[in-house]
Amino acid sequence: MEHTEHLEHTETPKDMKSQIWKTFWILFAFTIVDIVLYFILLPYQNMMKNWVFIILGIVKAYYIVGIFMHMKFERKSLMYMIVLPMAFVVFLVALMLNEGDFTNLLRWIK
Amino acid sequence: MATNTLSTENKFTWGGGKSPFSVSYGKLMMWIFLLSDAFTFSSLLIAYGFIRYSFQSPIHNEIVKPLAHLSDNFVEQMQQAGLFVQDHWPSPELVFNHFPFVHGMHLPLFFVSLMTFILIFSSVTMVLAVEAGHRMAKDEVAKYMLLTIIGGAAFLGCQAWEWSTFIGEGARLYENPFGPKSFAALFFIVTGFHGFHVFSGVMLNVIIYLNVLNGTYEKRGHYEMIEKVGLYWHFVDLVWVFVFTFYYLI
Secondary structure, eight states: OOHHHHHHHHHHOTHHHHHHHHHHHHHHHHHHHHHHHHHHHHOOOOHHHHHHHHHHHHHHHHIIIIIOOOOSSOHHHHHHHHHHHHHHHHHHHHHHHHHHHHHHHHHHHO | OHHHHHHHHHHOOOTTOOGGGSOHHHHHHHHHHHHHHHHHHHHHHHHHHHHHHBBBBOOOOOOOOOTTTTOTHHHHHHTTTTTTTBOOOOHHHHHHHHHHHHHTOTTTTHHHHHHHHHHHHHOOOOOOOHHHHHHHHHHHHHHHHHHHHHHHHHHHHHHHHHHHEEHHHHHHTTBBBTTTHHHHHHHHHHHHHHHHHHHHHHHHHHHHHHHHHHHHHHHTOHHHHHHHHHHHHHHHHOOOHHHIIIIIII
């Protein structure tokens, strides 16, 4: 049983090559979407807009880490060890963007 | 089949006879290094986000349209038009609007998009090298590694051009004609730190490429080193996705 598990993890999916190219086109498309959205949303300024770009970034990160870095095919324990700490970083991003906004407000009160 | 199992065992077991997480020691340590490096970049980007929002948002540009003619004193014009001021963050589309060999045309974010595609593409060739390594196809690994090195070098060249254009317009670590000083300072620090990672990655790729040509991994019986350096290279691409998101889009 142990042995089969070892082998399972070293083996890549049979259609790895087509998966790689599929991932490339997905990343390519998301980057285009990013740029197009940037110009569409240019006249508007609010926090929601930033989260659109941050979430698109996280979606791209999912494909890079999952397929390119092979994380989807690793043990779950390894995945959580690496991915969970980064979830807290996203929380810190949210906090600091808001905090920056307040700093800006304070500048104007002064 | 028996020999296959044996070689896999040798490849993945640690000193204690087991392999935690079913990965080799080197690969796990690469993941942990990448996690720590992700924290470093996160702190830089979070600092960027904080400082960006402690200034007023960019003033919406209705003067310069894409493909419009750019005069040589564009920055001064924008200062006079009130688009580059001290208490408003500059709009990235007005700052990064140059393209090599195209002089005097407003091409907002074209060049940085090209840089993004170059890096994504070199990530693809890297993962193709890893895939070829699994099949022990030495020539294919070498071909894809060379393409990855070319991609990385092209990206570095683009960044050098971007920096020299930005510096040529008067941006310094301590000075910024486009608006708040911290805009230029953060640009040099964040992209410089990322560029240094790309440079290190290209150097690692060159070493690996030479080893592939020398048949080092052929003798070792597996191409796991390509996977480990590949992890680093994809990480560099991943960081660029977020540098791009934070620096150019937010």
